[in-house]
Amino acid sequence: MLTERVLSRAVEIAQGSYFSTDPKPVGGLPGPVEGRPYMLYAHVPFCERLCPYCSFNRFPFREDPARRYFKNLRDEMRMIAEKGYDFPALYIGGGTPTILIDELCETIDLARELFNIKEVSTETNPNHLIPEILEPLKNRVQRFSVGVQSFDDGLLKQMDRYDKYGSGAEILERIQSINGFFHSLNVDMIFNFPSQTEAHLLKDIEMLKASGCNQTTFYPLMASRSVATALKRTVGMVDYGREARYYEILSRELSDTFEHATAWTFSRTGGGMIDEYIVDYEEYVGVGSGAFSYLDGKIFVNTFSLRKYGDAIEAGHQSVSLGCKRSTLKDRMRYRFLMDLFGLKLDKREFFTEFGTTPERGLFPEVSFFRVAGAFATDTAEEFTLTPKGRYLTVAMMRQMFANLNSLRDSARAGLPEDERQLLFGDGTPACADAACAVAEATDKPLP
Ligand SMILES: C[S@@+](CC[C@H](N)C(=O)[O-])C[C@H]1O[C@@H](n2cnc3c(N)ncnc32)[C@H](O)[C@@H]1O
Numbered sequence: 001m002l003t004e005r006v007l008s009r010a011v012e013i014a015q016g017s018y019f020s021t022d023p024k025p026v027g028g029l030p031g032p033v034e035g036r037p038y039m040l041y042a043h044v045p046f047c048e049r050l051c052p053y054c055s056f057n058r059f060p061f062r063e064d065p066a067r068r069y070f071k072n073l074r075d076e077m078r079m080i081a082e083k084g085y086d087f088p089a090l091y092i093g094g095g096t097p098t099i100l101i102d103e104l105c106e107t108i109d110l111a112r113e114l115f116n117i118k119e120v121s122t123e124t125n126p127n128h129l130i131p132e133i134l135e136p137l138k139n140r141v142q143r144f145s146v147g148v149q150s151f152d153d154g155l156l157k158q159m160d161r162y163d164k165y166g167s168g169a170e171i172l173e174r175i176q177s178i179n180g181f182f183h184s185l186n187v188d189m190i191f192n193f194p195s196q197t198e199a200h201l202l203k204d205i206e207m208l209k210a211s212g213c214n215q216t217t218f219y220p221l222m223a224s225r226s227v228a229t230a231l232k233r234t235v236g237m238v239d240y241g242r243e244a245r246y247y248e249i250l251s252r253e254l255s256d257t258f259e260h261a262t263a264w265t266f267s268r269t270g271g272g273m274i275d276e277y278i279v280d281y282e283e284y285v286g287v288g289s290g291a292f293s294y295l296d297g298k299i300f301v302n303t304f305s306l307r308k309y310g311d312a313i314e315a316g317h318q319s320v321s322l323g324c325k326r327s328t329l330k331d332r333m334r335y336r337f338l339m340d341l342f343g344l345k346l347d348k349r350e351f352f353t354e355f356g357t358t359p360e361r362g363l364f365p366e367v368s369f370f371r372v373a374g375a376f377a378t379d380t381a382e383e384f385t386l387t388p389k390g391r392y393l394t395v396a397m398m399r400q401m402f403a404n405l406n407s408l409r410d411s412a413r414a415g416l417p418e419d420e421r422q423l424l425f426g427d428g429t430p431a432c433a434d435a436a437c438a439v440a441e442a443t444d445k446p447l448p
């Protein structure tokens with residue numbers, strides 16, 4: 001398949017130098033553009049255990065700071081409502097959004113009061129597939145997503161998930177027991193974890209099919225530099241050279257039960273649901289510490305400091321920075337090109353309506369690259385669709401885009417107070433011996 005060098009070039013073409021490594025603070029998010037659809041993303045950055053491969057914004061859970069955080073999250077939603085935004089969909093991601101079920105329910109209920117929300121999605125971990133957590137969510141959440149990563153006990157142990165989230169057999173049983181409880185049940189998996197073999201992958205797919213979930217997302221391992229270093233020490237080097245082969249295997253093996261919904265999300269045949277909000281809605285507002293917003297071609301990022309986040313919201317304003325260097329028409333065209341192809345189809349007429357030019361004229365090098373790479377299955381006056389090779393190309397580009405976002409995260413975090421930085425990086429080991437004491441320092445005290 002495509003070599004890493006060619007892929008890097010493709011990503012460079014697609015992304016340019018869009019993300020800033022030095023986010024600049026701004027007064028707040030811009031207001032909505034009349035008639036444009038937006039999605040609301042809310043981030044809950046607490047986990048009972050920090051997985052060593054994860055580069056998302058997450059802190060070890062402690063109840064008091066988490067309650068303060070949820071209250072601030074709701075106040076931030078009120079600020080967004082005052083700006084005039086409305087949203088048909090709410091996606092709550094983490095971290096672990098179900099960490100305090102009463103707070104999560106209050107947050108969903110408020111969102112429904114403030115906005116015309118028709119659909120709520122939330123993420124969780126397998127140990128939360130229990131009646132005390134599921135029952136309150138029954139009529140509040142339509143799309144539920146469980147992070148599994150692998151059903152293999154050895155891999156779960158290496159991911160430090162076995163003790164906290166259960167064995168592969170327990171996880172499978174829990175998922176089977178909630179079939180039909182939500183409108184959509186997605187299972188998140190990871191492929192190309194360093195110690196994962198092809199046999200592991202085949203077994204994971206077999207168990208996934210047996211789980212009864214109606215959707216699955218197979219993320220390629222995305223390792224920021226600090227995560228890659230940590231993994232190298234314990235389970236080995238991340239090898240992007242075999243990513244294409246693993247993707248080919250999983251696409252082939254899933255195809256008798258699932259169909260592509262995006263390049264890395266698969267819906268049970270006949271289900272037709274997609275959980276990728278970046279495909280459904282081009283623009284979104286992110287609330288919560290470390291949340292991203294994409295508005296009018298620009299990336300905004302909320303502070304990664306829980307302390308700064310809490311202090312800002314309690315003082316009546318957001319703490320937001322501009323996370324991209326510039327936003328030209330070409331950047332917006334590139335972003336749309338990648339997102340549409342990631343969603344499997346680019347409608348050339350819609351592209352023309354939005355940008356006043358065809359993709360061939362507006363993005364000549366990008367389109368030529370895809371053509372030469374044999375990425376297009378259809379290339380008509382109306383649309384581009386993808387070959388299997390083209391799907392892998394978009395997966396690799398998205399993986400790289402998330403890696404670029406992680407660099408943005410890293411530089412945003414570089415300015416954090418030392419205690420909070422320690423909590424976020426690498427294995428999440430707190431600066432002081434006791435995790436609870438470190439979180440308390442990071443969240444309860446006012447800024448110096
Ligand atoms: C950020 S987590 C939040 C939900 C929940 N805490 C969980 O673990 O599933 C959502 C998903 O992101 C994926 N993920 C996290 N870190 C990743 C990484 N370094 N590479 C690829 N996927 C990753 C995992 O599949 C995970 O299930």
Ligand code: SF4
Pocket residue numbers: 046047049050051054055056058094095096125147
């Ligand atoms: S992958 Fe692990 S550390 Fe990351 S958000 Fe999920 S539970 Fe938390």
